[in-house]
Amino acid sequence: MIFHDLTAVKKMEAEYEKNRRLAFVGEMAAVLAHEIRNPLASISGSIQVLRKDLQLNAADERLMSIILRGKDQIENFMKDFLLLARPSPGTKETIELRGLVNDVVEAIRYVSDWHEGIRVELTGDDARISANRAEMRQLIWNLLMNAVQSISEEGAVSVCLARTSDPDGVTLRVSDTGAGMRKDVLQRVFEPFYTTRERGTGLGLAIVRRIVENHGGRVRLESEPGRGTSVAVWLSSRPEKKPVTADAASEVGG
Ligand SMILES: Nc1ncnc2c1ncn2[C@@H]1O[C@H](COP(=O)(O)OP(=O)(O)O)[C@@H](O)[C@H]1O
Ligand SMILES: [Mg+2]
Structure with missing residues (x-):
């Protein structure tokens, strides 16, 4: 006791x-x-x-x-x-996620980690959500950057948008066929400043988590060493949706 x-x-x-x-x-x-x-x-x-x-x-x-x-x-x-x-999200607007993902995919080709062995594809529905544009852009950017950085030679990054069975939800899934993560890494990835990369900041997924919390959504990460990683973000298409909580190490929500 x-x-x-x-x-x-x-x-x-x-x-x-x-x-x-x-x-x-x-x-x-x-x-x-x-x-x-x-x-x-x-x-x-x-x-x-x-x-x-x-x-x-x-x-x-x-x-x-x-x-x-x-x-x-x-x-x-x-x-x-x-x-x-920033403790609270900025102003929200209706965002067409497909267009935003396309913008980020275009921009990601100019980063220094980009190389020609990487293929990117975007599939799925037209999905609209009510969210802060700058934050959504940053969320997509961070997930795509991690995916790109995990591929050393050849590999694919796929972004899939889907409306969920819950009529108000949208899932954004970013998967890669990159290096993947060991369990001990997976358990710490959302910590601010936790990084395994030489020039990493360890802020990427901490930010993703913060943004998802700001929007009352959820994020779930699955990974297997040598096979790749898949990050699914669930977002509400309605602004006033109450936050949902989750407790697994690889799954967070606000
Ligand atoms: N798609 C991924 N594939 C493999 N490892 C990843 C992936 N995304 C994140 N990680 C791991 O999680 C750690 C933290 O990621 P992040 O918060 O974005 O910070 P940073 O990218 O600056 O290291 C990375 O250092 C890496 O070990
Ligand atoms: Mg990162």
């Missing part, structure tokens, strides 16, 4: 420590956002104008794309940081 109580106290302490760390991350994100985002926006705008106006030779064109990739990388990192810090 006493032993049991101590365990509960330890658990509470750990939970408190985790929340304190998250609050700190939030404050840091706000400062970083301010200090980095504004100059980044001016740099990014100027580069785009220059790119249009300059006549670049092949070598300079390569340098220009390195700059643009670097800029995109910083921009995406900042977006992740900001989303992790």
